[in-house]
Amino acid sequence: MSFALPIALTLSALALPIIALYILKVRLRRVPVSTNLFWKQIYEEKPPRSIWQHFRHLLSLLLQLLLLLLIVFAIADPYFSWQLLQARRIVIVVDNSASMRSFDILPTRLDAAKKAAQEVINGLRFRDEVAIVLAGNTPEVVVGMTGHAPTLREAIDGIPFSDNPTSLTTSIDLGRRLIGDHPHGQVLVMTDGCVDMINTAETKTMPSTGKAAVAKTESMPSVEYRLFASEAANVGIIQLQVRRSLIDPLGYEILAAVKNASASPVTCRLELTLNDIPVDVIPLKLKPEELWSRSIEKTSLEGGLLKAALTEIAPGSDESVAGAGSKQTATTTNQPEVDQLPTDNSAYALLPDRKTQRVLIVSAGNWFLQKVFESNALVEVSVQKEFPQVWPVDGIIVLHGNIPETLPPGNVFVIDPIGNCDQWDQGEILENPIVTDQDKASPLMTHIRLDNVLVPDARQLQFKTPPHSLAKTLSGEIVYADVKRPNGKCLALSVNLDSSDLAFRTAFPIMIANSLGWFSGTTGELQASVPTGSVTTLTVQKESIDASRTFLLSPSQKVLDITIPAPSESDSGDIPATIGPLNEVGLWKLTQSKVDSAQLKGDVKDSIAEVAVNLASTRETDLRPLKELRDSSQTKTLTAGWFSRPFWFYLVIAACILTSVEWFLYHRRFIS
Amino acid sequence: MLFPPDFLTRLEYLSIISKRVFRGQLLAQRRTMQMGSGIEFSDHREYTYGDDLRYLDWNVYARHGDLLLKRFQEEQDLHVYLMLDCSRSMAVGEPAKFDLARHLVAALAYIALADLDRIGIIAYANGIVAELPVTRGKARILPIMKFLEDLPTTGQDTNLAKAVQGLIHRGTRTGLAVVVSDLFDEHGFQRGLDQLRYRRFDAHVIQLHDPGEANPVLLGDAELVDIETESVRKVTVTERNLKMYKELFVNHQSAVRDYCHTYNLGCTQSPSVIRFDDLIMRMMRESGSGR
Numbered sequence: 002m003s004f005a006l007p008i009a010l011t012l013s014a015l016a017l018p019i020i021a022l023y024i025l026k027v028r029l030r031r032v033p034v035s036t037n038l039f040w041k042q043i044y045e046e047k048p049p050r051s052i053w054q055h056f057r058h059l060l061s062l063l064l065q066l067l068l069l070l071l072i073v074f075a076i077a078d079p080y081f082s083w084q085l086l087q088a089r090r091i092v093i094v095v096d097n098s099a100s101m102r103s104f105d106i107l108p109t110r111l112d113a114a115k116k117a118a119q120e121v122i123n124g125l126r127f128r129d130e131v132a133i134v135l136a137g138n139t140p141e142v143v144v145g146m147t148g149h150a151p152t153l154r155e156a157i158d159g160i161p162f163s164d165n166p167t168s169l170t171t172s173i174d175l176g177r178r179l180i181g182d183h184p185h186g187q188v189l190v191m192t193d194g195c196v197d198m199i200n201t202a203e204t205k206t207m208p209s210t211g212k213a214a215v216a217k218t219e220s221m222p223s224v225e226y227r228l229f230a231s232e233a234a235n236v237g238i239i240q241l242q243v244r245r246s247l248i249d250p251l252g253y254e255i256l257a258a259v260k261n262a263s264a265s266p267v268t269c270r271l272e273l274t275l276n277d278i279p280v281d282v283i284p285l286k287l288k289p290e291e292l293w294s295r296s297i298e299k300t301s302l303e304g305g306l307l308k309a310a311l312t313e314i315a316p317g318s319d320e321s322v323a324g325a326g327s328k329q330t331a332t333t334t335n336q337p338e339v340d341q342l343p344t345d346n347s348a349y350a351l352l353p354d355r356k357t358q359r360v361l362i363v364s365a366g367n368w369f370l371q372k373v374f375e376s377n378a379l380v381e382v383s384v385q386k387e388f389p390q391v392w393p394v395d396g397i398i399v400l401h402g403n404i405p406e407t408l409p410p411g412n413v414f415v416i417d418p419i420g421n422c423d424q425w426d427q428g429e430i431l432e433n434p435i436v437t438d439q440d441k442a443s444p445l446m447t448h449i450r451l452d453n454v455l456v457p458d459a460r461q462l463q464f465k466t467p468p469h470s471l472a473k474t475l476s477g478e479i480v481y482a483d484v485k486r487p488n489g490k491c492l493a494l495s496v497n498l499d500s501s502d503l504a505f506r507t508a509f510p511i512m513i514a515n516s517l518g519w520f521s522g523t524t525g526e527l528q529a530s531v532p533t534g535s536v537t538t539l540t541v542q543k544e545s546i547d548a549s550r551t552f553l554l555s556p557s558q559k560v561l562d563i564t565i566p567a568p569s570e571s572d573s574g575d576i577p578a579t580i581g582p583l584n585e586v587g588l589w590k591l592t593q594s595k596v597d598s599a600q601l602k603g604d605v606k607d608s609i610a611e612v613a614v615n616l617a618s619t620r621e622t623d624l625r626p627l628k629e630l631r632d633s634s635q636t637k638t639l640t641a642g643w644f645s646r647p648f649w650f651y652l653v654i655a656a657c658i659l660t661s662v663e664w665f666l667y668h669r670r671f672i673s
Numbered sequence: 674m675l676f677p678p679d680f681l682t683r684l685e686y687l688s689i690i691s692k693r694v695f696r697g698q699l700l701a702q703r704r705t706m707q708m709g710s711g712i713e714f715s716d717h718r719e720y721t722y723g724d725d726l727r728y729l730d731w732n733v734y735a736r737h738g739d740l741l742l743k744r745f746q747e748e749q750d751l752h753v754y755l756m757l758d759c760s761r762s763m764a765v766g767e768p769a770k771f772d773l774a775r776h777l778v779a780a781l782a783y784i785a786l787a788d789l790d791r792i793g794i795i796a797y798a799n800g801i802v803a804e805l806p807v808t809r810g811k812a813r814i815l816p817i818m819k820f821l822e823d824l825p826t827t828g829q830d831t832n833l834a835k836a837v838q839g840l841i842h843r844g845t846r847t848g849l850a851v852v853v854s855d856l857f858d859e860h861g862f863q864r865g866l867d868q869l870r871y872r873r874f875d876a877h878v879i880q881l882h883d884p885g886e887a888n889p890v891l892l893g894d895a896e897l898v899d900i901e902t903e904s905v906r907k908v909t910v911t912e913r914n915l916k917m918y919k920e921l922f923v924n925h926q927s928a929v930r931d932y933c934h935t936y937n938l939g940c941t942q943s944p945s946v947i948r949f950d951d952l953i954m955r956m957m958r959e960s961g962s963g964r
Contacts, residue, residue, distance in 0.1 A: 029894050029895055029896045029907060030894075030895050030896065031895070031896045031898055031905075032891060032895045032896065032897055032898065033765075033898045033900045034765075034886075034889070034897050034898065034899060034900070035762040035765045035855065035857055035883070035886050035899075035900065035901075036762055036857040036859075036899060036901065037897060037899040037902070037904060037906055038857055038859060038925075039918050039921040039922055039925070040897050040906055040908060040918065041906070042921055043914055043917045043918060043921065044906065044908055044914075
């Protein structure tokens with residue numbers, strides 16, 4: 002036996018005053034009475050038992066000394082070597098992924114898992130150590146190895162719900178690393194089994210039927226799974242993205258996918274709203290296990306928050322799914338729940354705004370050129386035949402034909418230039434040039450094919466600075482180029498619009514639309530919605546950022562601090578801000594406030610950047626556990642046995658019992 | 674002051690009340706069974722030669738021709754012996770039992786004297802420690818009160834039997850013997866009362882006790898000192914012991930009551946916190962209803 006606090010044994014010296022007090026005679030109080038007649042009868046009725054009479058005072062002393070000894074031992078905290086040898090190291094991996102919000106197991110799967118984890122803590126033995134790991138998007142150690150049960154209980158109680166996907170395998174690996182090479186290590190996984198796969202090394206040794214799914218290799222701690230799931234049905238949105246149309250300046254495309262993760266048909270409605278204004282309502286009749294996916298085209302000048310919501314979810318009949326003309330829903334109250342997880346019933350996406358661009362066309366006159374710009378609803382076109390006195394500082398200047406000696410600053414699109422300028426010299430006329438080389442990677446050439454365009458002639462341009470070629474002829478002459486210059490963007494197209502059929506081709510409006518987008522500087526045709534748990538990078542303008550007052554606002558209006566590196570002088574207009582992990586479904590905002598984060602209230606309006614976060618996980622939507630886990634995992638109590646508490650605890654119990662005995666003996670005057 | 678100034682007034686009041694209530698049932702008005710020359714008719718007997726013709730019932734002779742002699746109940750002076758326990762145990766209590774006992778003795782003496790009876794007071798402890806000879810007349814009440822006031826509590830061993838024996842050895846006439854005591858007599862109160870009965874004393878017991886004796890507030894370790902014998906007993910008093918004590922005390926009270934009931938003795942038991950005149954009134958009521 003060893004002691005954790007051997008110095009406490011010196012408290013045994015307290016026995017000396019106890020013995021001294023025992024030796025000292027206590028003077029009794031004198032009570033005069035009328036007669037001893039009755040007292041004599043009382044005490045003569047109990048003749049002294051000689052042996053007891055002799056020992057009862059000594060017994061009192063011995064009891065008191067034993068009491069002191071027990072307390073001193075309890076303070077010294079004794080322990081045995083076998084306790085150290087048999088101590089266990091347990092890592093409780095708690096899956097708090099989105100699917101654990103399901104209420105097929107009341108109140109929720111996570112609550113049931115937490116309750117089971119508490120029971121494990123209750124069953125710990127003395128010297129056992131436990132760590133708690135969260136199997137969220139990224140494994141997180143909530144509490145390191147400790148045997149302090151209150152800390153563990155508090156940590157388990159504090160495990161939050163999340164909308165993250167599961168990272169069970171990495172969490173188990175982390176648990177194993179925490180255990181190390183301890184001989185009595187065990188990883189206890191509290192999960193709903195909503196994972197695509199588990200580690201082969203774990204599953205292959207799991208018995209197909211049995212009480213516990215315990216996998217153990219020679220070098221690794223055993224892994225035991227506790228399953229908190231049923232064959233719950235669910236239907237959810239697993240994909241929602243929106244992007245601007247490539248051909249329609251006002252248009253946008255919605256990509257939505259809905260999964261019926263159940264063995265029975267389901268009817269529901271997919272409601273789409275843009276800034277809370279209804280966009281579309283699509284009735285869905287989903288067969289069992291059906292994945293419904295569709296691209297929906299809509300138009301809107303304004304961007305904003307696009308929300309998709311599943312409503313009126315109800316069990317469907319086979320007829321309603323198969324027959325188009327049959328009844329839409331067959332909802333009855335006695336049918337089972339078909340949607341056990343509300344998290345994936347909503348999804349969000351951000352539609353970028355479209356901004357109006359001003360275009361000044363300086364041309365002797367080309368009807369096609371003017372109309373191709375005017376056809377774009379986002380463009381305000383003005384046409385001049387002569388060069389203006391003052392060039393506009395914003396917008397796009399389209400020079401057709403005549404060009405000034407020095408190109409104006411800003412965004413300039415030069416088409417079929419005549420004469421020399423500061424960027425190039427005009428060469429010979431190219432007859433029947435055939436475009437054979439296009440920069441397909443450039444956004445300016447997206448969806449454009451110029452190789453089959455009939456071009457009778459084009460002007461050869463001899464650039465003073467090597468440009469970025471967008472289209473070359475067979476002979477290597479550049480007919481469409483991105484001219485590099487310091488004072489603005491510049492595109493040069495040397496094709497004669499009047500003689501070629503480019504203006505008749507669909508490539509031409511696409512080319513113009515691409516150029517408008519390129520000039521506007523926005524590549525944001527798609528501001529992708531990200532899945533929960535991910536880390537993403539938002540682009541914010543250098544001028545608008547103040548790192549000390551920038552915060553991240555979650556969908557539930559929680560204010561989170563964020564670290565944004567202060568922009569340096571060399572940074573261009575936009576700087577990246579990395580945020581995450583985004584563990585909640587909804588719209589996250591990068592906000593800037595005039596007050597501190599502590600004073601920041603929920604209603605913050607000045608958002609610098611936004612990102613939509615969706616569950617977007619087929620496996621989290623499918624609430625049915627993995628078959629291997631379902632077949633094998635069952636509860637098994639980590640029983641502590643009788644001797645589960647530290648030895649001092651039993652010493653204190655013994656001391657309490659002894660105190661009671663002593664009190665009883667004294668109260669009953671057996672010892673007096 | 675043992676006897677306050679209005680004490681005599683209250684005694685007079687008691688005396689008047691006693692005559693109204695008892696009407697010949699107490700003290701001197703209690704008739705003897707001896708036939709004699711009293712004025713109250715008792716019965717007839719046949720005339721024999723030599724009888725006093727003055728007692729012949731002529732009316733009976735006139736009607737029936739039978740010579741019957743009228744008999745009358747003889748009236749005698751009643752001797753009342755007031756036996757006052759003045760052992761140290763009587764000094765216990767607040768007020769002390771002894772004070773109430775002396776008030777009672779004085780009151781009973783006054784009532785008896787007012788009824789033209791003869792009274793004697795015997796103060797006893799382990800024997801007779803003081804004695805007021807038999808006397809009569811209401812005027813004797815002041816010496817009686819002086820006698821009572823001068824009485825101390827004394828003695829180390831209460832012994833009623835020895836006191837009664839002393840009374841008998843004095844050759845006193847039988848009469849009414851009123852014992853005022855707590856009856857904490859280790860020799861047994863029965864012996865003394867037995868002797869009174871054997872000598873044809875009409876005994877009446879007034880047993881006083883202090884409430885603290887009936888319900889002692891005592892727990893834990895203590896040295897119990899008997900104030901009479903000064904014997905010390907080291908005890909640890911528990912709730913159970915207290916309960917047993919109370920049972921024994923009640924049993925002792927019951928034993929006194931049962932004894933008196935068995936032998937048709939008067940018995941009055943009272944705590945010492947009662948006023949003497951209230952207790953006298955209670956005695957009167959009990960005597961009026963019971964005897």
